[in-house]
Amino acid sequence: MKKQQLKSLLLLGVLCAFAWASCKKDKVTAAGPQEAPIRPTTASSNAYVTTLFDFNPAPGQFTNTGLGDTTAAKGTLKTDQGLVSLGGWGGYIVVGFDHTVLNADGKTDFVVYGNAFAQFAEPGVIWVMQDKNGNGLPDDTWYEIKGSAFYKDGYTRNYSVTYTRPACDTCSVPWKDNKGNTGVIQTNMFHSQAYYPIGLKTNTYTLTGSLLPSSNINMDDPTYITSASFDYGYADNTGGGDKIDISSAMDDKGNKVNLKGIDFIKVQTGILANMGWLGEQSTEFTGAADLSLLK
Template sequence: MTNIRHQYKLYNQMLLILIMSSIWSSCKKDKADHTSTSTTHPVTAQSSAYVTQMLEYKPAPGQFINTSTGNATAAQSVLNTNAGLVSLGAFGGYIVLGFDHTVINQANQNDIIVYGNASTGFAEPGVIWVMQDTNGNGKADDIWYELAGSTVNQTGYRRNYSVTYTRPANGTGDVAWTDNLGNSGTVKANSFHTQAYYPTSITSNTYTLAGTLLPSTNIDSSNSTYVTSTAFAYGYADQTSGGDQIDIARAVDTNGNAVQLTGIDFIKIQTGIQYNLGWLGELSTEVAGVADLSLLKK
């Protein structure tokens, strides 16, 4: 009887070992699968400091849209350089660009520089979004995270804002808009730019752009002949002559919670303010290029 009990106990121990081995193998597999979702594309000798892919260009209506600085060719001009120039139009207009490597989130320092055409006393702030290629497929189909700038939670700052634009009946002239707050207005045409302001690349008669709305409190249009738009403290595109340096560590989710990213592979820049600047036309973010600061320093 003692021998039978001993054999039974030994059998149970062996069974327990097999079960634990199976669980451990499963855990190792799960861990490996989780790690694989945090893909990074390493820097090589051929890597460019600048963005190398233009993945999407969807401008809002504006005075430079459908001109040499407001079309797909202009959007391509910002690749591999800091001397291109493309206009994003009024609120919500955006461009999506990609690097040929993962821009690593460096501790306690800025990681990216976004070039625009801002000048002293005149900024046209653009919201910056970033994406890591977590699924490793080389496509901008993962999650966009906003890089939180200095206006977060200030009066006039609003997430999940959207504007719908309507094509003018005659093709040219003012472009009407309505937003998801019940407001309405127009992107006003002016005598300096007489082409259609509604993008010819949009085939439908209406389209909607959504993103984060920034405050317009830094704009002074009280003197109609000398309008100023002062730059925010930090965190936005097209604010500083020479480019705006940005920290990936400021990434937040849709609720404003901080997100820890290993690095980013894609960047989206989007006009953040809906404002008519009088004879200067609509406020529209411009982009001249984007670069990985760590490679520029080498």
């Protein structure tokens, strides 16, 4: 082969390799970031949450009882008839669906059940997560549902409370928040068990989330204490359940997040308050369901 022909073939090879690499690069760029996988609804899909991923109660009058333990938490799956207390502020439960709950434009998408009734609500903050990495675990980003208390004085994001094991099992549980405030989860005569979670090995633990204002609580008459509901957007806030629109999810800056659907929800006690003989304000969770699958 002549030297000139060899040079031409080598040059042609280099140009082809460059063109192939450029085309491959263009294809990757055009594809963009990978979208979160959607787990489709099938004939066997359950309308209700089916998996308990985490239960971390705050100290409270039902903690360490049959209404505030893991067994009670599991009882809220596949139904709206279970009942678990999340304890004082920050206590939470994380559950998941067996499919992706889709975000339907202009409609509410899922419902969270509690035991609120007229003149007495114990609102809990609702968080949602899409399984973006597709591993079936709630280890992606939580987004808070923006409820009506977002616009009220006393609403605080990035709030945290550290609870300390008390000197005795029946003693009130001390707490200190990240604003320098202190107080106790007050024990009462109706519940004599330990309020600090007995399963914890550490003498302190910290819970973090959003604090809701306690201004809806009225203790003017100590014999008839009321706790009015917020307008919308919280768990254990409305009798019969609270319907939630996925489109109301927001990021850590308060900006709207566009989610095609969600796979997991977290419900967390939102108010830090003692209500006299009624004990601490503690959100109750009885289940959650995909509205598109409810008959």
